[in-house]
Amino acid sequence: MIQRDSTTRSSVEGTRAPARARRAIAGIWGVGLLVAGWAAMLLVPVVATAFAVADSAGALIGTGATVLLSLAGIGGGTVIVLRAAHSETRHVFSARPVFVTGTLLVSSGVIVFVALMSRQPFDRFAADGTITAITIADLGCLAIAMFSLAAGGIALLDSWDARDEERSWGRLE
Structure with missing residues (x-):
């Protein structure tokens, strides 16, 4: 039985609204952290050439x-966004947000990897064997691309699992 009072519509809705607000705020923070991580990643070559x-x-x-800040931002943002999209408080109907997040992570990882490999990043390191700022920037970009590809792949697999669960609930047919 749902109890009604004058301040909220029901005691059940009173507990749902803060959880939704927390998920929305967490999603916004996660996207902001992802954007900050990608911005720092774009600064890595600038810092290295300087x-x-x-x-x-x-x-x-x-x-x-700069590389570590970028990795921390992208990693933390990815975790926050995926937790907000596939929350434990909402067991079903989360396949689409997780799929979109995974698709964005995979596509951004592919873009960074292709851009990095097109400029032949480790030629100077292979030629003389010295570690320079540009070598560290290239390794950081490679790590970011690999992390994005792995996290995106995990998110896509998770969305496939959530989609199967939603299909059993009759939401997707």
């Missing part, structure tokens, strides 16, 4: 810090 003149320890540390 430090390319002086291949010092400071240049390597600056480029490495």
Whole structure:
């Protein structure tokens, strides 16, 4: 039996609204963190070329810090977005948001990987064996592309599983 009072429509709806708001806020924070991570990833080559003149320890540390910030932003944003899209409080009807998230992650990972490989990233490292800021930037971009591809693949598999669950509920036919 649902109890009604003057402040909320029902006690059940009173508990649902904050959970929906928390999921929406978490999704917004996750997307913001993803955007910040991708922006930092776009800055990695700029930072590396700015430090390319002086291949010092400071240049390597600056480029490495930018790569780590980018990885943290993209990783954290991905986790938050996928948790918001496939929440434990809502067991069904989440296949489409998880599918879109997985598709975006896979496509962005492919774009970064193709762009990185088209400029032949490790030629200088293979030629003289020295680690420069550009080498660290290339390794960071490669790690970001691999993470995006792996996370996107996991999200796509999860959306397939959620779709099968939704089909058993009769939502998708």
